[in-house]
Amino acid sequence: MFINMKCILIDDEAAARSIIAHLCSHVKTITVIEEFPSAIEAIKFLNKNEVDLIFLDIHMPNFTGFDFIETLKNPPKIILTTSDKNFAFEAFGYDCVIDYLLKPVTLPRFLKAIKKAGNTPNQNLTKVSKVETQQDHLYVNINRRLVKIEYNKIYLIEAKGDYIIIKTESENYTVHTTLKKIIEKLPDATFLKIHRSFIINYKKIIDIEDNSVLINKDVIPISRSNRPELMKKLNLL
Amino acid sequence: MEKPNTNYINQLSGDDTSFRKKFVNLLKSELVIEIDKYKKALLEREYSNASQYVHRLKHKVSVLGLEKGYTLASNYENELKEKKDSFSNQKKFDDMLTEMVEFLKCL
Numbered sequence: 344m345f346i347n348m349k350c351i352l353i354d355d356e357a358a359a360r361s362i363i364a365h366l367c368s369h370v371k372t373i374t375v376i377e378e379f380p381s382a383i384e385a386i387k388f389l390n391k392n393e394v395d396l397i398f399l400d401i402h403m404p405n406f407t408g409f410d411f412i413e414t415l416k417n418p419p420k421i422i423l424t425t426s427d428k429n430f431a432f433e434a435f436g437y438d439c440v441i442d443y444l445l446k447p448v449t450l451p452r453f454l455k456a457i458k459k460a461g462n463t464p465n466q467n468l469t470k471v472s473k474v475e476t477q478q479d480h481l482y483v484n485i486n487r488r489l490v491k492i493e494y495n496k497i498y499l500i501e502a503k504g505d506y507i508i509i510k511t512e513s514e515n516y517t518v519h520t521t522l523k524k525i526i527e528k529l530p531d532a533t534f535l536k537i538h539r540s541f542i543i544n545y546k547k548i549i550d551i552e553d554n555s556v557l558i559n560k561d562v563i564p565i566s567r568s569n570r571p572e573l574m575k576k577l578n579l580l
Numbered sequence: 581m582e583k584p585n586t587n588y589i590n591q592l593s594g595d596d597t598s599f600r601k602k603f604v605n606l607l608k609s610e611l612v613i614e615i616d617k618y619k620k621a622l623l624e625r626e627y628s629n630a631s632q633y634v635h636r637l638k639h640k641v642s643v644l645g646l647e648k649g650y651t652l653a654s655n656y657e658n659e660l661k662e663k664k665d666s667f668s669n670q671k672k673f674d675d676m677l678t679e680m681v682e683f684l685k686c687l
Contacts, residue, residue, distance in 0.1 A: 356636050358607050358643065362592060365599055404632050426639050447588055447643045 348460065349393070352378045353385045353411070354400035354424065359446060363398045363424065366453040373457065382411035394419050396460055401425040401434070409487060412437055413519040414505075422456050424448060436482055436489050481528050483509065483518045492516065494533060498547040498559045500525060502540040512559065535576060537569045545576055581675070584644035584683040608684045611640055615677050631660035637677065644683065649676050 350373055354360045360378045367373045376394065379385040383406055385397075399421050401408035408425075412418060418439035423430070426446045434443045442456035482489040496511040502522045509516040509525075518525075522542055526534065529542070536542045537556065541563050549557045554565050556573075565573060593600035618633035638653040653676075656669035 356610065356639060358603070358610050359639060361603055361606055362643075365592065365596075365603070402632075402635055404629075426635065426642070446639045447592075449588075449591065 348373050348395040349376050350374065350396040350398065351376060351385060351388065351394050352398045353382055353403075353408070354378075354398070355380050355403045356400070359400060359424065362446075362448060363453075366448060366450060369450060370454070370457055372461070382406045382408065385411065386414055389415070397421045399423055401430050402427065407487075409433065409484065412439065413484065415439075416521065420460050422460065433484070433487065433489060436484060481525075483516060483520075485516060485518060490516065494530060494544070497534075498544050499561055499563065500534075500542040510559070510561070535569070535573055537573055538564050538566045545573060548577075551577075581679070582646050582648045584646055584680055586687065587645050588643055604684065604687050607640060607643065608687075611637070611677075611681060611684065614640075615681070627660045627663045631657050634660060634673070640680065641676070644680055646676065646680075652676065 350367065352360045352363050352375060354363070357380070360380075364375050364378065367375050373396070376392075377385075377388055379388065382399075382403060396419055399408045399411065401423055402425060408423060409430075412421065418437075420441050421437070421439045422442045422444060423434050423440055424444045424446055428445065430443075434440050441459045444452060444456055479495065480491050480493045482491055484490075492509060492511065496513070497509055498512065499510040500522065501508045501510065503517075505521075506517050506519055507522060507525060509518060522536065522540070526536055526542055533544050533546055534542055535545050537545075543556065543558050543563060547558050549559075551557075551565075551573075554567070554570070555562050556565060557563075589600065589603065593603065614633050614636050618630055618637065621627070621630035621633060634653055634657040638650060638657065641649045641653050652669055652672055656667060656673045659667045659669060
């Protein structure tokens with residue numbers, strides 16, 4: 344259990360924030376350091392301040408709770424609060440989401456969520472999920488839909504600002520995340536980062552020439568530092 | 581018609597009368613503001629905005645223990661999202677809001 348968890352509340356409804364703040368007052372180890380009626384204001388705050396836990400409403404106008412999560416590079420633990428049961432599946436698509444509270448939140452249910460917050464070491468979540476997901480696919484969040492993409496269909500992943508483009512032979516998917524995050528989900532046996540902006544499925548390489556690879560119809564640069572790792576992975580004659 | 585109650589508010593507040601008073605006042609003021617915004621959106625045929633306000637009101641519906649009212653609000657919210665020509669749940673929902681305002685006035 345944390346000695347003291349610093350948390351913030353994000354909800355466009357003042358009554359909902361008041362309920363959570365009051366419930367937090369029952370737990371000595373939690374300090375509510377700030378409340379926000381919109382996720383955008385919270386992002387500004389988080390750029391300068393660290394928190395351990397966020398109580399986040401999903402359904403907010405203009406910028407939803409899910410949009411907010413997508414903007415966080417290193418999200419702290421998040422407990423979602425909502426009046427809708429329908430978002431549960433999507434909610435647990437995020438490693439940082441540790442619980443999902445239906446409004447109006449009761450004290451026993453709140454305490455159960457807090458217990459989870461104390462028992463789940465945040466920094467290990469990503470690593471754990473990589474070990475556990477010995478699967479052949481992943482789900483990505485595209486316009487609030489979780490879309491399944493099979494690993495063997497992906498040949499290239501390209502970074503574009505705050506987004507990545509996952510390229511398959513049939514379709515390209517634009518996802519709001521980073522290469523760093525997605526590579527943690529991908530199997531090492533197939534994928535390799537060969538440049539700061541590119542991850543390739545090296546089983547799909549057609550040829551390699553000097554400092555570039557031809558993969559499908561894309562020519563991708565190989566950075567000098569990543570080239571030895573790529574050469575090691577190839578079955579060279 | 582289902583009647584509002586203070587079961588949840590009592591359970592939440594416990595012995596903390598100061599919090600109870602503050603919370604009830606907040607509920608009263610926010611409810612009135614949200615109802616106004618909802619009605620304005622409806623009048624302007626901004627059904628998507630109206631559905632957002634119904635969603636927010638839905639929480640207050642359940643805070644006041646209106647279980648059937650919650651289902652009614654959910655159905656109405658969906659009707660507004662679908663931007664149908666007529667809303668079968670509107671009348672009942674509006675009546676429920678009036679009931680909630682009157683109930684809170686007595687607290």
